[in-house]
Amino acid sequence: MEITLTTPALLFPAISLLLLAYTNRYLTLAGLIRDLDSRRRAGSAENIEGQIENLSRRIYMIRNMQLAGVISFFLCVATMLLLFLNFPLAGEIFFAASLLCLLLSLAISIGEIRISVKALDIQLRGVEK
Template identity: 50%
Template sequence: MEISISTPAMLFPAISLLLLAFTQRFLALANLTRSFANDYEQENVMLQIQNFRKRIKLIREMQQAGVSSFFFCVVTMLMIYMGWSVIANWTFGISLLLLMFSLVLSIKEIHISMQALDVHLEQVLKDTKKKV
């Protein structure tokens, strides 16, 4: 398969938007973690802290995979420019695999964040029952 220089270039906006979304997730999680320190008396603290650690690790790996995908897109363009089409095809394939890995990690992080919301809602329900 012959790819042109515009093929990997089409991924630039997509990867950039993904990295922006991953960074926003990280910043939101960092703010949540900081505000969480005020509520350390709650009994679900250990569950939330474990959840935060898992999510932070996943977001870091998502960002690394996304940046690596972006890097391999640039390398692909360089290989095409130099006329090394076979190496360019393989490099582009690596870029796509890294992008898919980043997306899989994103799905996993979303699942873990839903678990965090469940833990929080359980605490809210317990607090509401105590007041009634």
């Protein structure tokens, strides 16, 4: 398969939107953690430690999602540079690595979403009681 200079450029919008979504998730979770921590210090909520532990785990996963996404973006740019400098084999290798990093980012995202849904299910069971 031969890739052109425009092939890796197709991933730019997708990766940029993913990183924006990941950042929004991170900021939301950071706010929740700060709120839970202040409620814990005030002694006004139950099971705060477990919730903070869950959110901390999700923050760690989001950090890894962002890292894999940024590496994917970096490799896309490197691919374009290599293709521009007429190193097609190296460009193809970098592009494949970029796709693998993007796939890793998405896989971690699936895991983070699953944890998020489980936490919401537990919260809903508490509300139903």
